[in-house]
Amino acid sequence: MAWSYLPHTDMERRSMLDAIGVDSVNSLFEDIPEKVRINKPLNLPHALSEQELAKEMRKMASANANLQDNLCFLGAGAYDHYIPSVVNHVIHRSEFYTAYTQYQPEISQGYLQALWEYQSMICEITGMDVANASMYDGGTAVTEAAMMACAVSNRKEIIMAQTVHPHYQEIFKTYAVDREYTLKNVNFANGIMDIAHLEEVVSKSTGAVIIQSPNFFGSIEDIKKIAEIAHAQGAYLIAVVDPISLGILASPGSLGADIVVGEGQSMGIPISFGGPYLGFFAATEKLMRKMPGRIIGQTTDQEGKRGFVLTLQAREQHIRRDKATSNICSNEALCALSAAVYLAAVGKEGYRQVATQCLQKAQYAYGELTKLAGCEKVFTVPFFKEFVIRLTKPVAEVNAFLLGEGIIGGQDLGKYYPNMKDCVLLCVTEKRSKADIDKLVSRMGAIL
Amino acid sequence: MKNCKSLIFEISKPGRLALDLPPCDVPDCAIDSLIPSQFLRNSPAELPEVSQLDLMRHYTKLSNRNFGVDSGFYPLGSCTMKYNPKVNEDIAQYAGFAEIHPLQDAKTVQGALELLYNTEQYLTEIAGMDAVTMQPVAGSHGELTGLKIIRAYHRAKGEARTKVIVPDSAHGTNPASATVCGLETVEIKSNEDGSINLDILRGVVGEDTAALMLTNPSTLGLFENQIEEIAKIVHDAGGLLYYDGANTNAIMGIVRPGDMGFDVVHFNLHKTFSTPHGGGGPGAGPIGVKKELIPFLPIPVVTFDGNQFGLDENRPQSIGKIHSFYGNFGIIVRAYAYIRSMGPDGLRQVSEDAVLNANYCLSQLKEVYYAPFDRFCMHECVVTAKKQKPYGIKTLDIAKRLLDYGYHPPTIYFPMIVEEAMMIEPTETESKETLDQFIDAMKAIAQEATMNPEIILNAPQHMAVRRLDETAAARKPIVKWKV
Numbered sequence: 001m002a003w004s005y006l007p008h009t010d011m012e013r014r015s016m017l018d019a020i021g022v023d024s025v026n027s028l029f030e031d032i033p034e035k036v037r038i039n040k041p042l043n044l045p046h047a048l049s050e051q052e053l054a055k056e057m058r059k060m061a062s063a064n065a066n067l068q069d070n071l072c073f074l075g076a077g078a079y080d081h082y083i084p085s086v087v088n089h090v091i092h093r094s095e096f097y098t099a100y101t102q103y104q105p106e107i108s109q110g111y112l113q114a115l116w117e118y119q120s121m122i123c124e125i126t127g128m129d130v131a132n133a134s135m136y137d138g139g140t141a142v143t144e145a146a147m148m149a150c151a152v153s154n155r156k157e158i159i160m161a162q163t164v165h166p167h168y169q170e171i172f173k174t175y176a177v178d179r180e181y182t183l184k185n186v187n188f189a190n191g192i193m194d195i196a197h198l199e200e201v202v203s204k205s206t207g208a209v210i211i212q213s214p215n216f217f218g219s220i221e222d223i224k225k226i227a228e229i230a231h232a233q234g235a236y237l238i239a240v241v242d243p244i245s246l247g248i249l250a251s252p253g254s255l256g257a258d259i260v261v262g263e264g265q266s267m268g269i270p271i272s273f274g275g276p277y278l279g280f281f282a283a284t285e286k287l288m289r290k291m292p293g294r295i296i297g298q299t300t301d302q303e304g305k306r307g308f309v310l311t312l313q314a315r316e317q318h319i320r321r322d323k324a325t326s327n328i329c330s331n332e333a334l335c336a337l338s339a340a341v342y343l344a345a346v347g348k349e350g351y352r353q354v355a356t357q358c359l360q361k362a363q364y365a366y367g368e369l370t371k372l373a374g375c376e377k378v379f380t381v382p383f384f385k386e387f388v389i390r391l392t393k394p395v396a397e398v399n400a401f402l403l404g405e406g407i408i409g410g411q412d413l414g415k416y417y418p419n420m421k422d423c424v425l426l427c428v429t430e431k432r433s434k435a436d437i438d439k440l441v442s443r444m445g446a447i448l
Numbered sequence: 449m450k451n452c453k454s455l456i457f458e459i460s461k462p463g464r465l466a467l468d469l470p471p472c473d474v475p476d477c478a479i480d481s482l483i484p485s486q487f488l489r490n491s492p493a494e495l496p497e498v499s500q501l502d503l504m505r506h507y508t509k510l511s512n513r514n515f516g517v518d519s520g521f522y523p524l525g526s527c528t529m530k531y532n533p534k535v536n537e538d539i540a541q542y543a544g545f546a547e548i549h550p551l552q553d554a555k556t557v558q559g560a561l562e563l564l565y566n567t568e569q570y571l572t573e574i575a576g577m578d579a580v581t582m583q584p585v586a587g588s589h590g591e592l593t594g595l596k597i598i599r600a601y602h603r604a605k606g607e608a609r610t611k612v613i614v615p616d617s618a619h620g621t622n623p624a625s626a627t628v629c630g631l632e633t634v635e636i637k638s639n640e641d642g643s644i645n646l647d648i649l650r651g652v653v654g655e656d657t658a659a660l661m662l663t664n665p666s667t668l669g670l671f672e673n674q675i676e677e678i679a680k681i682v683h684d685a686g687g688l689l690y691y692d693g694a695n696t697n698a699i700m701g702i703v704r705p706g707d708m709g710f711d712v713v714h715f716n717l718h719k720t721f722s723t724p725h726g727g728g729g730p731g732a733g734p735i736g737v738k739k740e741l742i743p744f745l746p747i748p749v750v751t752f753d754g755n756q757f758g759l760d761e762n763r764p765q766s767i768g769k770i771h772s773f774y775g776n777f778g779i780i781v782r783a784y785a786y787i788r789s790m791g792p793d794g795l796r797q798v799s800e801d802a803v804l805n806a807n808y809c810l811s812q813l814k815e816v817y818y819a820p821f822d823r824f825c826m827h828e829c830v831v832t833a834k835k836q837k838p839y840g841i842k843t844l845d846i847a848k849r850l851l852d853y854g855y856h857p858p859t860i861y862f863p864m865i866v867e868e869a870m871m872i873e874p875t876e877t878e879s880k881e882t883l884d885q886f887i888d889a890m891k892a893i894a895q896e897a898t899m900n901p902e903i904i905l906n907a908p909q910h911m912a913v914r915r916l917d918e919t920a921a922a923r924k925p926i927v928k929w930k931v
Contacts, residue, residue, distance in 0.1 A: 003794045005531055005722070006801055007879035013801075016808045016880060025800045028807050028824045029702060031671035036707050042700075043573050047791030050535050057785060061544025063559030065552065068543045077772060078550050084467045086500060088541075090507040098516030098532050100524060101728040103859075105918075106911040107851050109453070110514035111727045114507070117456050120929035125493045130927045134729065136585045139772035147628075167772050174746070174768035178599055178630035220487050248479060250489050263772065270541075273560050274550030274773025275585060276730030288925065294728065299921035306452040307913040311921040322623035322633040327588045329621060334726030344456055344503055345466040348495045356479065357472045363482055364474035382483045403556065411551055434473040 003047070067271065069406065071436050073365075075386050075427025076216070076411040077138065077165050078274060079266045081244065081354070082431045084345040087268040087338050096337060101294070101330045105309045112308035115333065116296040118340035125246045125343070125351075126260040127253025128282035132293035134336040135279025135328065138263025139171040142210065142240055144292045144326055145259045145281065146172055149208035149236040150181060151325045152290050157205045159184045159230075161193040163215035164240060166416040191219040191379030191388065193226065202233050208259075212240035213252075216416075217425065218362070218386025219379060220249065227256030243267055243280065243339075244429075245384045247355025259283045268342030269335050278335035289315060292326030294333075357430035358385035361437060365428045368441040374448030378423055386427045388413065388420075392448055395424045401447040407440055453513065453912070456506050457929050460496040466503045494931075513912045514727075515856055521882050523809075525828045525859035525871025526619070526667060528697045528719035533789065536722070536782040545781050550773040554758050560777065561757030565750045567784045568734075574795070575693075575713050576706025577736030581745045583775035587694060590714030590733030591625035591661075593746060596767045597737060598659050598688050598712060599629060600744040604765060609658040609687065613649070617642045617668060617863045619692060622661045631658055638865060641821050642668035644678055657687035664708070665695045665826035667863040669806065669871065679709025688712065696720040697875070698803055698827035701796030711738045721783035732779040746770045801876035802827040805883060809872055812887045816894040820866055828873035830866055836897040841904055843868040846893055848915065849907040853889040 008016075013025070022028065029037075048056060072080040091097060095110065102108035102115075115133045122131035135141040146158045158176070160169055162185050169183075176183060184201050187194045193211060202209060209230040213221035227237040238259045239252035244266045252260045264278030265271065283291055289312060297311030313319055316329065346354055362385045369375045374392040391398055399409035410426035417423075428437065480488060498506070516522070522529035540546060548557055568580040584590035595612065602609040612626040615638045623633040636648050643666065653660075660682045664672045672678070682689050691705040691713035697720045705713040717723045718731030725731065737745065747766045748759035759774075790798065803826055810819060810829035818834035833843040847857035847870070859871040874883055896903055908914065 003790060003797065005533060005789070005877055006794075006797060007877065008801055008804075012880045013804060016804055020804075020807050020811045022824075025804055028803050029671075030824065031673045031826075032699075032703050033673060033676060036676065037703050038576070038701070038707065042792040042795060044570055044792040044795070045788065047794050048788050050789070053785055053789055054535060054539065056788065057539045057781075058542060058544075060559040060563055061539075061542040063562070064544040064548045065556035066543040067547040067549065072549060074549050074551055076551055080547075080549070086466065086503055089504070090511075092537065093508065093511040094518035094532075095511040095514040095516045096727050097537075097724045098518045099514055099727045100522070100527055100529060100725040103524075104847065104851065104857055105916050106848070106908050106913055107515045107856060108513075109912045110510035110512065113453060113455070113513070114510050116927070117929070119927055120457070121495060123928045124495065130925075136589060137772045139769070140589075165772075167769055170769040171771070174596070174770055175628075177768075178596060179628075180630070220483060222487075224486070246489070246493065248489055249483070249487055251493070270546040270778065271549055272540075272546050273548045273557065273777040274775070275771065276776040276778050277772065288927070295925075295927055297921040298926040299917045301914040301916050303914055305913055307916045309916050309918050309921050311918065311925055311927075314922070316620075318620035320624065321620050322627050322635070324620075324624035324627060327592055327621050327624035327628045329586070329588050330728035330731075331586050332726075332730045333728035334724075335730055337727065341503070341507065344496045344498060344506075345500075346469075346495070347464070347466055347497045348492050349497070350465065350467055350469055351495050352492050353469050353472075357469070359479065359482060360472055360476060361474050363477060382487070384483075399553065403553070408549065408552060408556075430469070433470075437474070 070408050071406060072408045073410055073426050073428060073440055074408050076425055077167060077263060078271050079427065079429055080271055080431055081266050081429050083268050084342065086345050087341045090341045091334055091338050097334055102310055105307065109307060112296050114337055114340055116298060116308050118336045119296060121340055121343045122280050122282050125243060125251065126282045127251025128260050129285035130288045131280060131282040132291055132295050134332040135281050135293055136331050137275065137277040137279045139168040141261040141279030141281050142168045143172045143175045144328065145238045145261045146208055146210060147325065148290055148292060149238060149259065152287065153207040153236060155205055155207035156180060157182045157184065158208055158210060159186060159202055159206050160210040161186050161212065163188045163193055163217060164210055164212040165216045191217045191381050192221050195225060198226065198229055202229060202235060204233055206233055206235040208236040208238050210238045210240065214242055214245055214384040217379065217388050218383040219381045220384060223252055223255040223257060244355055244358060247351045248359065264339050267339035269338050276332055276335055278332050278339055292328045294330065354430050361430065361432055362387060362428040365437045369444060372445050372448055385429060386425055388423050388425055390423050395422060398447055402443055405443045407443060453509060455929060456496045456498065459502055459506060460498055462497055464497045464499045466498055466500040520854055521878060521886050522856040523858050523872045523874050524856060525873040526694055528873060528875055530722055530875040531877035532722055532724040533786065536785040539785050540778045540781045558757055561750055563781060563784055565752050565757055567780055568750065570787050571715060571734060571736055574700060575736045576704030577713060578739040579742045579745065580734055580736040582734045582780050583746050583771050584733040584735060585771060585776045586729065586731055587714060587716045587733040588621040588625060590735045591621055592628055593770050594690055594712040594714055594735045595625055595629040595631060597741050597744040600767050601741055602658055609656055611656045612658055613652055613660040615644060617666055617865050618661060618663060619667060619694060622692060642666040642670055642863065642865065643672050644674060646674060646677060649678065649681055653681055653685035653687060655686060657685050659688045659690045661690040661692060663692040663695055665698050668830050669825040669828035670821060671826055675708045694719060695827065698799055700799040701792060702799055711741060717779055717783040722786045723779045723782040730776050730779055732776040798876045805874040805876060805878060809874055809883055809887060813890055816891050828871055830869050830871050832866060832870065833868040836894065839897045839901045841897045841901055843870055845904045849893050849904045850889065851908040852910050855886060855889060
């Protein structure tokens, strides 16, 4: 049997073994004790040709309800935004996607520059001084930010709004349990953080206050006010943001955030059942040398020509080993490249327009839906592209009906907030047309 | 700046567009009537304004200043830079994989869950473990997840074990992951050939030992043949054995970590299972565990009741969530496709050819470069610049000279326990001709070292840039564009 990914013919194998001076390939494995070897084939399905494989995989893919065939009004941390065609063309240039980390800068200038430009764009939209070249995803970026804030402040308490994505809260708890960090939650009122409650719980022991805006409910939080309260106690303010919203919303940097993180999937990355995604991570200059992850810096070569290198590596695990505060190394570079191409493709004006359309369309959907009998407003604060409504029927029942109509309905909030049973979190991106929204409204009207 | 590639910001011209957006077709409201002005941006973010062709040319030029496996030989040790099958890229883009939402009802994503479930089963078999979670998105993430599971296991037994034993030849992520997991690293000195010194190991294990982390084949590309004894020493002390799977490409279908006595193992799908390295991710670092550790796996766990696939979050002993959703699904799709393409015999052939290629390189290179270990290697080999040192040539210089010859250099200065190391991992997807040409280049450089060392010291000459000032970059960091 021959495999197209393996070039050797049996004759070549023979001649290489001769050159090495052994009779058979088994001799090369002589160090492996006989006792632990497996002397039978692995129990795996037999090999498939490319054509058979593609057919098999299409069959598997077709067992999923995809967002091309169904209208998606589900968000909650993963978003159906339009991906410009150029993004896929750029990231599928194989000099990019078949490369690895830029350990040898002279042969990696293209990627280093692209990542440096990515860092620059993330700084620009978040209003921060420095961004790293990527994190695993939004949730782990939040946790890394919290761990960094604890390390820098020498404090072990994190305060997190209950309006932060529940998955992000859970990830922090997973990491915190082994580091003796304590987590305090702040309640919400009318869909945003209860500031009075924050003032009660924040103290000189607080390492950081974590706020998400737009938050899990889609509502816009008062980052500036919350930053002031955190700073008064010497705590850092970590803002978790939707990068698309920053097309119209004030940058968290301008509102006093010390660290800005978030999920970058909205910037040109397929929704792909939850990954690969992109955590972005930006901070003030003061925190630069404490940041996790790769950072690209500009420098010059021997002839004075501009060039780019991995820099500030003294922070990193391969040098710091057991002194490292993060174990993160290379992670989602190609997703960072996608985000950079996305931001360059939509450009200055398009970036504002995408955000504006999300806002206008979500607003329209909210207005139309809440006219229906059986749909009730839950909060009255401003929101961006997601909003909450209470239904007179169970969310699961409504969503099952919508699915039959080719619509993927919103997230059932009862799963995360026991007192929000019958509440649904709906998302409307710029990709939905008025006709799409009208269809949702008409079908909701039919079931409620 | 002198004769260099423009930044995207430098080619920006006000008013240019790379994308037409459809007009907004819902009634237009004044933005500040919806959101109070103190929450709004005063001026637009200064993103580039380029035409679509400007954009494509910019990134095409950048790609021309980069090097991937498709560009040429990339023998970066410990990274397994094998060919990335193109059909797997196509498959990952099928709408049924790329355009499904992670929070859709499980009934609507049965194909995706089946794919995750099957991949878990395949990796379980390949590693000889009892269960696998696909969630960790990188090798380092897998390490952290595995150590958390080990910690939770000891804690559940009421034991306060806080020390992780790590050989000094280990990847730097091993001790870093232990630290992030709140564990203390005990570094032990390896024997000269990178193997574990059993006496030292016996001396450090005890009732505080949580685990030993081991890479096997080791980071020197050698198989640790005392593995059964090592497993016994650690297990007798009540500790667990963690397998760093960076080097799994050497052993598929030949030996399994589970059979060697390991309790937790991580894989790097972007190494062994041919998913693209992406220029530094996304990859995936799933982990396999033995039966006693299954209750501690991260949530959600993919389930199958014989009829329907589902996601189980009700696992009281679980370490909890480690990723926003379920890991790097798009990467897992590619790895699944790879395993299906190769089948059991193909995977074994992969390892045999990977080991054959590394030994072939070693056999040819040891004539001119110092080979510190006089034995067969596994899928990668280590040689050093010891013989070139008298001419003032260091490993770094040889690496830079290889750039001029059109190769990506090997991993250099790792493992740290070998002076002036070059770790060469050819992988099984490279032909004999490619290896011969690389060997010739290495020999030519060795020749240059004696005849014309200047040419090596001044390398590279034919790249986009010459050697770069990394010290200046770190001392006065310029990490973003400023007008």
